[in-house]
Amino acid sequence: MMRDITLGQYYPSNGVLHRLDPRIKVLLLIGVIVLIFCTFNFYALGVVALLVAASVILSKVPVKLYLKSMKAIILVILITSLLNLFYGTGEPIFQWWIFKVTADGIKNSIYVAVRIISLVMVSSSLTFTTSPTDLTDALERLMKPLSVLKIKTHEIAMMMTIALRFVPTLLEETDKIMSAQKARGADMESGNLIRRIKALIPVLVPLFVSAFRRAYELAMAMECRCYQGGEGRTRMKQLHMSARDFVALGVLLVAVAGVVLCNIFL
Amino acid sequence: MSNPILRTESLSLVYGKGTPFEKQAVKNVSIEINRGEVIGVIGHTGSGKSTLMQMLNGLIKPTSGKVFLDGKDIHADKKSLRNVRFRVGLVFQYPENQLFEETVRRDIAFGPHNMGLPEEAIEKRVKSAAAFAGLKPELLDRSPFDLSGGEKRRAAIAGVIAMDPEVLILDEPTAGLDPMGREDLLSQIDAYHKSRNNTVLLVSHSMEDIAGIADRVLVMNHGECVMLDTTQNVFSKAAELEKIGLRIPQITKITSELRAKGVPLSEGILTVSEAFEEIRAILKKEGRL
Structure with missing residues (x-):
């Protein structure tokens, strides 16, 4: 699925x-x-x-x-x-x-x-x-000239990396929550449009809750490792x-x- | 054992067939689970326990093989699949992540509501399920997001118990709970099983949890069922279990080593209280107590 x-x-x-x-x-x-x-x-x-x-x-x-x-x-x-x-x-x-x-x-x-x-x-x-990480890496480097215009290229690339990184995680989470609600008899495949949208609430609410939790945790973890944006940052993989x-x-x-x-x- | 409640026939599942990410999650599992049994399911991470559990209530369709509930192939009729899920209740890992309603009461009622039960019956079920899960009645009208971690877990388990399933599957219900919470939850599950006499499958990483409650133990390794035997027999095979990254309960190990040193303890002691009784009897006999 x-x-x-x-x-x-x-x-x-x-x-x-x-x-x-x-x-x-x-x-x-x-x-x-x-x-x-x-x-x-x-x-x-x-x-x-x-x-x-x-x-x-x-x-x-x-x-x-x-x-x-x-x-x-x-x-x-x-x-x-x-x-x-x-x-x-x-x-x-x-x-x-x-x-x-x-x-x-x-x-x-x-x-x-x-x-x-x-x-x-x-x-x-x-x-x-x-790979998606290589791709964002490349885009960051290619966007570098834009930093002259005070565009925060590193931040943009970081956001892209994080977004890409979390798409599979969120998909997996969606899958899990859907399974869990299906195990309680949630019916997501039948009924008219309005019923189907309503049937998504039991999936969307826990998904948002966990997405926000993840965001907080990630921000905290990044700060714990002294992340403070792109300035003066070197890269492991040149x-x-x-x-x-x-x-x-x-x-x-x-x-x-x-x-x-x-x-x-x- | 002519009429098992659940039976699987060479069940297999392959993820991502034909891609470089292909993975065989479950391999040729044929098991029989009898009515009223408590089965402990063990196996290291990624051994296919959770996948197998989700196949038992029809959430995951096997690549090959069949699952029979009460003698009927659950995938034979698509329409009855939903009904299968009411009869085989599955509590996922970290079930607290699936709470969504405004109040705990309404969240627990989600399952019974989907079953199409009348309101009074739902209310009754919510109350008894909350009691079985050890959830205080005054919490029922709170938002599930205001509860503590342990209370959330109980609320989520109550949500499945409220469907009054014939088979209750719990996937690592004690993961991440403190020792008191663990013990409490397990005894609650035990009490629930005893009062309803339904079938319970308990997946756990803790051999101690399993030893205290299970009649039989199912051991999974690399997607295969390597053992399905009485708890005593499984935990008497310490060497085999260690080979696949598992171990026997600490107290079983200690008592068997004491036996080897000549202490007259009986074989296959599984819980601390059993050991305690035996050692006390021995000490009494020797007049040292």
Whole structure:
């Protein structure tokens, strides 16, 4: 049940992408996303698709899992490409009532579909290969320049880390409380909407109580260990760039060059 | 023992099948529990005790195997599953975390209310359940969040007892209580069992708790049931228990060592009071008392 939900969907393995510096991975993701939207012909799109396929293969995560993450948005893809199909301009190939399909429309809908699929695949390859803690670590480092603007980057990252850390705990707690109330005959699966909402009260009240208790305890424990925010704080796990990170950056640059060339010359 | 109240048939459960987090929590457990028995359930942390208990009242569906309550497969009919939970009452670990109502009275009434009982019957059950759990009647109208830790625990246990289950399962009911509270709660459970003559399963890490109350003991290790025998027999296998990270009650160990030194104590003494009686009798016989 609740146990089946894995947050951040991190998939432990020993692929090349797993060993990349998380900062680089976040930058690469941003780069690829920008690239996905900068493709103006099929050749450029092909280059991006190749890059995405490479990242999927290099992640050493079963393709089945990627397909699973696609399942949630398959409807979105279908609807958007269907809409695009009818919004093309130019000579209609096929016409029925107010619907007309043009070559332009077909092209657009393929673009949209490939773009969304690439987007989801490449983002999944980041979350599959990077543990949530690594991810927030990377974000903290990447947000560092913002501290010039008096934005407390460390605090934001800490909040994200704690939130991520406690999602599974709270899920587990929810599961336990639900089981306990079910053991007392609580019925959460039947009845109309209002009854079902009412049936959640026995779960939500204890959940809030325990969430607040946990928050107090955590704050206390952190203070006991002299936590006082990010100032002057050093880290146990330093992030290091290595040769493979530069190679990865290089691959992205090559892809950028490829897309630009395809856009201009083909 | 032809008609056990609970029977399991090669019960197994695998969590997260097909993922790297796959874990076999319960492996091939076939047990029979008779009416009116008190069963102590022991096993180190993560041995599958709690999971097994939750399968007995149908909260967790086994990956394979069956659970029979009074001869009927509990998963045979989905609609009757809720009814199974009223008949097999389960008190979770740290049950005080599940209190939610405005008053203790209403919280205890949650179970009977779900059973669809009339108001007067519910009121009666709340009162008797509170008494069985050792909860003072004046606490019934307080908010459960204002009670002390021990009182909360009792209120939560009363919430399950109020359903008057044929089988009462308590998952580590004494965890985190002070010694007095422990003893008190256990004797309350014992008294409840004796007056209702229902079946009780008691999960505990304390061998002393189990020794004082259980007729038979179920030993779990790595998801498997390694022993299900009378308390005396189980605790006579000290070496085997130690191998799986458990031990026998302190007093059983001391008396068996005294026996080895030639003191004429009987075998398999399980409680301090038993030992006390025997030693006093010996001293009297020898004229030293």
